[in-house]
Amino acid sequence: MDFLQVVGDRRTIRWFKTWEQVPIEKIQRILEATRLSTCPGNLQPWRAVVVFRDELDEATREELLAVDNWQGGHTQAPVWIYWYADPGVARPENFAARTVELVEVGALPRAYGWNADTIKAAIEEAVETPEGMASIQELIHGLPEEISVVVAMQETVGACGLAVLAAVNEGLGTALNMIARPSKHERVKEILGVPARCAPVWCQLVGYPAESPKAGGQRPRDPFGELFFKGTWGTPFPRDDSVVDDLRAEGLLQDSAPGPSRFEELKSLARMYGYPEG
Amino acid sequence: MTDANGRPLTDYSSVASWMGSATTDPIRARLRRRELVVLADFCAHQQSDPDTIIAKATANRDAKNDYMRSLKEWVRTYAAEGRERHEAENAVRSFFIANGMRVIAKPYSDVYHRAE
Numbered sequence: 401m402d403f404l405q406v407v408g409d410r411r412t413i414r415w416f417k418t419w420e421q422v423p424i425e426k427i428q429r430i431l432e433a434t435r436l437s438t439c440p441g442n443l444q445p446w447r448a449v450v451v452f453r454d455e456l457d458e459a460t461r462e463e464l465l466a467v468d469n470w471q472g473g474h475t476q477a478p479v480w481i482y483w484y485a486d487p488g489v490a491r492p493e494n495f496a497a498r499t500v501e502l503v504e505v506g507a508l509p510r511a512y513g514w515n516a517d518t519i520k521a522a523i524e525e526a527v528e529t530p531e532g533m534a535s536i537q538e539l540i541h542g543l544p545e546e547i548s549v550v551v552a553m554q555e556t557v558g559a560c561g562l563a564v565l566a567a568v569n570e571g572l573g574t575a576l577n578m579i580a581r582p583s584k585h586e587r588v589k590e591i592l593g594v595p596a597r598c599a600p601v602w603c604q605l606v607g608y609p610a611e612s613p614k615a616g617g618q619r620p621r622d623p624f625g626e627l628f629f630k631g632t633w634g635t636p637f638p639r640d641d642s643v644v645d646d647l648r649a650e651g652l653l654q655d656s657a658p659g660p661s662r663f664e665e666l667k668s669l670a671r672m673y674g675y676p677e678g
Numbered sequence: 679m680t681d682a683n684g685r686p687l688t689d690y691s692s693v694a695s696w697m698g699s700a701t702t703d704p705i706r707a708r709l710r711r712r713e714l715v716v717l718a719d720f721c722a723h724q725q726s727d728p729d730t731i732i733a734k735a736t737a738n739r740d741a742k743n744d745y746m747r748s749l750k751e752w753v754r755t756y757a758a759e760g761r762e763r764h765e766a767e768n769a770v771r772s773f774f775i776a777n778g779m780r781v782i783a784k785p786y787s788d789v790y791h792r793a794e
Contacts, residue, residue, distance in 0.1 A: 421709065421765055423708070425705050426705055452761060455760060455761045570705075610783070
């Protein structure tokens with residue numbers, strides 16, 4: 401699919417076809433795309449445990465659903481991807497190793513001052529980096545462990561954004577759910593065999609949408625000019641109507657929710673799955 | 679994949695409409711072809727063909743429910759417990775759903791009764 405169409409078509413899907421299995425190849429394609437997500441220092445702190453609902457024994461399946469409060473989409477989706485951030489790989493020594501690796505593969509330019517000696521001196525001894533190179537001595541030297549957790553989580557969240565788009569590109573519906581209520585995070589780690597050091601990020605539900613893939617239209621968004629500024633905070637970035645028209649033609653900008661007959665669709669889905677029609 | 683009379687299953691209109699949604703996506707189409715084998719086996723078990731099954735289920739709600747009950751029993755002998763069984767059952771259920779049947783859409787009957 402065209403990139404803009406994928407972004408425009410993306411919705412959080414909350415009703416899945418329980419009866420349509422997701423080919424494992426499609427899950428691999430999502431993971432392959434996610435593996436190439438952008439990441440500072442090439443740390444790659446994202447980890448995922450893919451759970452196929454129908455491979456679980458009844459007790460485990462029920463427990464994983466119960467800790468997510470039996471959310472409708474979770475009970476219906478045939479594939480659950482549990483995303484975790486590994487702060488262990490966002491520690492200074494790993495940052496040093498990965499950035500040296502980036503120099504060696506020709507990604508970080510030596511011309512800007514990047515080399516094994518400057519990287520190690522900056523990270524290990526807080527030596528000022530040469531002009532042209534990032535000031536990693538202030539960012540990475542003595543990095544507190546709790547900041548490693550933050551770094552690992554923010555990079556994993558970014559990777560999840562790509563995973564969501566990759567799923568849409570495969571013609572699938574997807575949603576990012578909480579992994580569990582906070583008090584149950586450790587239990588889920590135990591069930592999935594996730595190391596204690598890892599931080600929970602999202603449970604990505606994947607399946608074929610039972611609702612219309614457009615799910616009633618694009619969700620409300622704040623005005624462009626209130627989100628994006630030019631030069632200084634508060635100065636709206638100009639929004640050119642002709643660009644907006646082009647993006648509408650290219651599939652990025654679509655009709656806003658709720659579209660016609662959306663509420664009838666929701667009633668019908670509720671009936672189909674045995675929920676109150678609301 | 680053919681029926682007992684040697685007629686290709688995909689010649690049946692009910693099968694064509696079931697296959698239809700999956701044919702534009704090669705990965706999904708591959709999976710559907712595997713599911714077609716399951717459907718063929720179910721039809722053989724019913725000693726019937728896909729269009730006849732759908733016609734009977736459409737005309738008579740009891741017949742549809744009988745098919746669903748029969749499917750539940752059949753998969754127990756057809757596939758090992760676990761994923762294989764769920765997938766076999768879902769393959770046949772998706773055939774009914776794609777042909778406009780209102781059948782149980784819940785993945786597991788117990789899942790939706792927690793709040794009751």
